[in-house]
Amino acid sequence: MILILPISSYSILSAQSTKQKVFEKYKKVADSIISRSLSEQKGYEWLKELCEIGPRLSGSENSFKAVHWAKNKMEELGFDSVWLQPVMVPKWVRNNIETAIVSYSKKYKGRKLNIASFGGSIATPPNGKTAEIVEVKSFDQLKILGEKIKGKIVFFNRAFDNSLVNTFEAYGKAVDQRTQGAIEAARYGAVASIVRSVTSRKDNVPHTGVMYYDSLITKIPHAAIGTLDADFLSRAISEEPSLKITIEMNCQNYSDVNSFNVIGEIRGNEFPNEIIVVGGHFDSWDKGCGAHDDGAPCLQTMEILDLLNRLGLKPKRTIRCVLFINEENGLRGALEYGKYADTVKVKHLAAIEADRGAFTPRGFNITSDSTTVKKLQDWLPILNKAHIDWIRPGGSGGDIAQIKNAKAWFGFVPDDQRYMDLHHSDNDTFESVHPREMQLGTAAMAILTYLLSEEGL
Amino acid sequence: MILILPISSYSILSAQSTKQKVFEKYKKVADSIISRSLSEQKGYEWLKELCEIGPRLSGSENSFKAVHWAKNKMEELGFDSVWLQPVMVPKWVRNNIETAIVSYSKKYKGRKLNIASFGGSIATPPNGKTAEIVEVKSFDQLKILGEKIKGKIVFFNRAFDNSLVNTFEAYGKAVDQRTQGAIEAARYGAVASIVRSVTSRKDNVPHTGVMYYDSLITKIPHAAIGTLDADFLSRAISEEPSLKITIEMNCQNYSDVNSFNVIGEIRGNEFPNEIIVVGGHFDSWDKGCGAHDDGAPCLQTMEILDLLNRLGLKPKRTIRCVLFINEENGLRGALEYGKYADTVKVKHLAAIEADRGAFTPRGFNITSDSTTVKKLQDWLPILNKAHIDWIRPGGSGGDIAQIKNAKAWFGFVPDDQRYMDLHHSDNDTFESVHPREMQLGTAAMAILTYLLSEEGL
Numbered sequence: 001m002i003l004i005l006p007i008s009s010y011s012i013l014s015a016q017s018t019k020q021k022v023f024e025k026y027k028k029v030a031d032s033i034i035s036r037s038l039s040e041q042k043g044y045e046w047l048k049e050l051c052e053i054g055p056r057l058s059g060s061e062n063s064f065k066a067v068h069w070a071k072n073k074m075e076e077l078g079f080d081s082v083w084l085q086p087v088m089v090p091k092w093v094r095n096n097i098e099t100a101i102v103s104y105s106k107k108y109k110g111r112k113l114n115i116a117s118f119g120g121s122i123a124t125p126p127n128g129k130t131a132e133i134v135e136v137k138s139f140d141q142l143k144i145l146g147e148k149i150k151g152k153i154v155f156f157n158r159a160f161d162n163s164l165v166n167t168f169e170a171y172g173k174a175v176d177q178r179t180q181g182a183i184e185a186a187r188y189g190a191v192a193s194i195v196r197s198v199t200s201r202k203d204n205v206p207h208t209g210v211m212y213y214d215s216l217i218t219k220i221p222h223a224a225i226g227t228l229d230a231d232f233l234s235r236a237i238s239e240e241p242s243l244k245i246t247i248e249m250n251c252q253n254y255s256d257v258n259s260f261n262v263i264g265e266i267r268g269n270e271f272p273n274e275i276i277v278v279g280g281h282f283d284s285w286d287k288g289c290g291a292h293d294d295g296a297p298c299l300q301t302m303e304i305l306d307l308l309n310r311l312g313l314k315p316k317r318t319i320r321c322v323l324f325i326n327e328e329n330g331l332r333g334a335l336e337y338g339k340y341a342d343t344v345k346v347k348h349l350a351a352i353e354a355d356r357g358a359f360t361p362r363g364f365n366i367t368s369d370s371t372t373v374k375k376l377q378d379w380l381p382i383l384n385k386a387h388i389d390w391i392r393p394g395g396s397g398g399d400i401a402q403i404k405n406a407k408a409w410f411g412f413v414p415d416d417q418r419y420m421d422l423h424h425s426d427n428d429t430f431e432s433v434h435p436r437e438m439q440l441g442t443a444a445m446a447i448l449t450y451l452l453s454e455e456g457l
Numbered sequence: 458m459i460l461i462l463p464i465s466s467y468s469i470l471s472a473q474s475t476k477q478k479v480f481e482k483y484k485k486v487a488d489s490i491i492s493r494s495l496s497e498q499k500g501y502e503w504l505k506e507l508c509e510i511g512p513r514l515s516g517s518e519n520s521f522k523a524v525h526w527a528k529n530k531m532e533e534l535g536f537d538s539v540w541l542q543p544v545m546v547p548k549w550v551r552n553n554i555e556t557a558i559v560s561y562s563k564k565y566k567g568r569k570l571n572i573a574s575f576g577g578s579i580a581t582p583p584n585g586k587t588a589e590i591v592e593v594k595s596f597d598q599l600k601i602l603g604e605k606i607k608g609k610i611v612f613f614n615r616a617f618d619n620s621l622v623n624t625f626e627a628y629g630k631a632v633d634q635r636t637q638g639a640i641e642a643a644r645y646g647a648v649a650s651i652v653r654s655v656t657s658r659k660d661n662v663p664h665t666g667v668m669y670y671d672s673l674i675t676k677i678p679h680a681a682i683g684t685l686d687a688d689f690l691s692r693a694i695s696e697e698p699s700l701k702i703t704i705e706m707n708c709q710n711y712s713d714v715n716s717f718n719v720i721g722e723i724r725g726n727e728f729p730n731e732i733i734v735v736g737g738h739f740d741s742w743d744k745g746c747g748a749h750d751d752g753a754p755c756l757q758t759m760e761i762l763d764l765l766n767r768l769g770l771k772p773k774r775t776i777r778c779v780l781f782i783n784e785e786n787g788l789r790g791a792l793e794y795g796k797y798a799d800t801v802k803v804k805h806l807a808a809i810e811a812d813r814g815a816f817t818p819r820g821f822n823i824t825s826d827s828t829t830v831k832k833l834q835d836w837l838p839i840l841n842k843a844h845i846d847w848i849r850p851g852g853s854g855g856d857i858a859q860i861k862n863a864k865a866w867f868g869f870v871p872d873d874q875r876y877m878d879l880h881h882s883d884n885d886t887f888e889s890v891h892p893r894e895m896q897l898g899t900a901a902m903a904i905l906t907y908l909l910s911e912e913g914l
C-alpha cells in the first residue's frame with residue numbers, strides 16, 4: 001500500500017470521492033424526479049394541448065394563442081411569478097399559394113412538385129415564374145456557370161450527407177443552399193430558386209426554414225422541394241434540358257409586430273437573486289406543429305419547475321423558465337431577454353437550453369471555464385440515472401448565448417438520429433414525440449437544474 | 458515532474474496509451490465502416506424484403522421462406538461458407554379465431570375486447586368459455602382468493618411500470634402474469650385467463666409471447682388483452698361484478714417440425730479456426746413482422762460480414778453469422794448450435810448477440826473475466842465513434858449463452874425507451890425501424906467485431 005501519492009493520483013482520488021458524495025447525496029431525489037416524470041407524463045400531455053393550437057410562427061395568431069396558453073399554464077401550476085416580456089418580432093405569412101408544376105416538357109408536362117416557400121421569401125408575380133432549370137450542387141458551380149444562369153430557375157440539389165453520424169453536421173453542410181441560395185442565384189441573374197430539402201429522409205415533404213436576402217442584390221422567390229421530387233427533377237432535366245417549370249407563391253412580409261417571451265419562475269429559498277434559466281424557443285415554423293422543434297423541449301423545461309413543486313423540493317436558487325419567442329427567424333426574444341438581463345443586472349448562475357428535439361437523452365454540452373467543467377463532470381454518475389452518458393465542453397444554444405453574465409451555459413443533447421427527418425416540416429407532429437423519451441429528457445434536465453440550485457457553481 | 462510512480466498510476470498511464478494506440482490504429486477503418494453503413498443502408502433494405510415475407514414464428518411456412526431467403530442472401534453476398542443447421546422446433550398455430558366479448562352485462566353486453574392468444578395456449582371449446590371475471594394484480598392475491606376463483610376467468614391486470622428507466626426491468630416485473638399466469642389461475646380452478654399486455658404503450662394492440670403449463674395442473678386457454686381494453690374491463694367489472702365474458706380461441710399445438718439455423722461465415726486469413734459469432738434469433742412471434750424483434754438485429758449482424766467485404770477488409774479471424782431459430786418459444790436453435798460447438802470443439806473467441814431491437818446504439822454488455830473486460834474498455838474511444846457510450850459487465854443474450862467455450866460474450870444494447878411499445882405485437886413493423894438508428898448499430902457491432910478479429914482477446 002502506498003500512502004504518499006503524487007499530485008495526479010491525489011486529484012484522481014479526490015474526484016472519485018466528490019463524485020461519490022454527490023451521488024450519495026442526490027440519488028434518492030434523482031430517482032424520485034425520474035420516476036414521477038416517466039410515470040405522470042405531464043409535459044407530454046401539455047404537448048398535446050400545445051399541438052392542438054397548431055404551429056407557432058412568430059407574429060402569427062397561433063403564436064399569440066400559444067403564448068397565452070403557456071402563461072395560463074404557468075399560472076395554473078402556481079409558479080411564484082409569471083410574466084410576459086414584450087418584444088417586436090418579424091411577421092411573414094406563407095398564404096395559400098405555393099405550387100410548382102412542370103410547364104414545358106414532352107414527357108412530364110403537368111407533373112406537380114411539392115414545394116414550400118422559405119420563411120422571408122418574397123412572392124412570385126401573380127401568374128408565377130416560368131423558366132428553365134439549372135441544377136447545381138455548390139455556389140462554386142454557380143459561379144462557373146455565371147451568365148448561363150440568367151433568366152433561369154436555379155435548383156440547388158446538394159443532398160444531406162447521410163454518411164455522417166452527427167445529423168447536425170450533415171445539416172450544417174447543406175443548409176447554406178437554403179440560407180444563402182437566393183442571394184447567390186440572383187447574383188447571376190436567376191429569377192427564382194428551389195432547394196432540395198435538408199433532411200435525412202427520402203419522402204416528399206418539403207422542409208422550410210429561414211433564408212436571407214442581400215440588400216444590394218435583387219430579391220427572388222426561394223422555396224424548398226421534397227427530396228423525392230428533387231430526385232425526379234434531376235432525372236427529368238437530364239433527359240430534357242429545356243424542361244421548364246412554373247413556380248407560384250403568394251407569401252408576404254409584413255412590418256414587425258409585438259409579441260412576447262413567456263417567463264415563469266419558482267423562487268430560491270436561500271439565494272433568490274441567483275437565477276438558473278431553463279428554456280427553449282417557443283416559436284416554430286408554420287409546418288407540422290413544431291412538436292420537436294421546439295415545443296416539447298420548451299415544455300420539458302417548463303415541467304422542471306413543476307416537477308420540483310410536485311416533489312415538494314424547495315430549491316435554494318431561483319429557477320426561471322424562459323420561453324423565448326422568434327428564434328427561428330430573428331432571435332429577437334433572446335436578444336431582448338439578454339438586453340434586459342444586462343440592464344437590470346440579473347445575476348445568472350447558469351442557463352440550460354433545450355433545442356435539439358425531445359429524443360432520448362445522451363449528454364450535456366457545457367460552455368464554461370475548465371474548472372467548472374471538471375466540477376460538473378463529477379455530477380455525471382447522478383445524471384447517468386437519466387441516461388446522460390457524457391458532459392462535454394461544447395456549444396449550448398443560440399437563445400441562452402444572449403445571456404452574457406452566467407457562469408455556465410448548458411445545451412441538452414438528446415439522440416439526433418431522427419431529428420432531421422422532421423425538422424421544419426409537416427413531419428414534426430405530436431405523434432413523432434415519444435412520451436418516455438421526452439419525459440426521460442425532462443428528468444435529466446430537472447436533476448441538473450436541482451444540482452445547480454443546491455450545489456451552486 | 459515525478460518519474461517514479463506507484464503502480465496504480467502506472468496502470469492508469471498504460472491504459473491511457475493503449476486506448477490511444479487502439480484509437481489511432483483503427484480510427485480510419487471505423488470511420489469507413491460507419492460512413493458506408495449509414496449511407497448505403499443495405500441492412501435496412503434487406504429488412505424490407507424480410508418483412509414482406511411476414512412474421513416468422515418457428516415451424517410456420519413464413520419461417521421456412523425466411524430461412525431460405527437468408528441463405529440465398531448470404532450466398533449472393535459471397536460469404537465463404539453458408540449452411541443450414543437442422544433443428545427440431547415446436548409448432549403452434551394461432552388460427553383464425555381469437556375473440557372476446559362481454560356476454561352478460563346490463564351496460565356493456567356485446568362490447569368486444571381485443572385479445573391475442575399466447576404462444577402455446579390450448580384452444581377454448583368450439584363455442585368458447587363464458588364466465589365471470591376476477592381481476593387480480595399478483596399471484597399472492599390469487600392465493601388469498603383461493604376457492605373463489607373456481608369456474609371464473611382470471612384477469613391479470615398488473616400494469617407495466619412506466620416509472621422505471623429500464624424498460625426491460627419493467628417488462629420483467631410484469632411478464633410472470635403471461636408466463637406463469639395460466640398455471641397459477643388453473644391451480645385455483647379458473648377456466649381461462651387473460652393478461653394485460655406487457656407494454657409501455659396505451660393502445661389496444663395485444664402483445665403475445667411465450668407461456669407455460671405445468672404437467673400436473675389443468676391446461677386452460679390464456680390470452681393477452683390490449684391495455685385500453687384492460688382499463689375498460691377493470692372499470693366495467695367494478696361497476697358490475699357479475700359481468701361475464703365469452704372467450705373463443707382455436708389455436709393449436711402440433712408435433713415438433715424440422716427447421717434450421719442459418720449460418721454464414723467469412724474465413725479469417727490468419728487464425729481461421731478462431732471463430733467470432735455474431736447473430737440474433739431469426740424466428741419471431743406471429744404478430745407485426747418481427748422487425749425489431751429480431752429481424753433487424755439479425756440483419757445488422759449479417760451486414761457486418763458484408764460491410765467488411767465491401768470495404769475489402771480481410772479479417773484475421775473467422776466471422777460467423779448465426780441466425781438462431783426458435784428463441785421465442787424453445788431456444789432450440791441455440792441449444793443445437795451449442796451442442797454442435799461442444800461436439801466438434803469449435804474454438805470460439807467471442808460471440809455478439811443483438812436482441813434488444815435496432816434502436817440507436819448506447820453500449821455493450823460483456824460477460825467475461827475482469828481482465829478481459831478491462832482490455833475491452835480500452836476500445837471504448839473507437840467504439841464511441843458509433844455512439845457506444847459504455848462497455849459494462851452484464852448479460853449478453855440467451856442464444857449465445859449456449860456457446861460454452863468463448864472468451865467473451867457481448868450483448869449489443871441500443872436505446873430501450875421505445876422497445877416495449879412494439880415487442881411481440883402488431884406494432885413491430887418495418888416502419889417502426891429507423892434506418893439511421895439501425896445502420897449506426899450495425900456499424901457499432903461491425904467495429905467491435907473487426908477489433909476482436911484483429912486484436913484477439
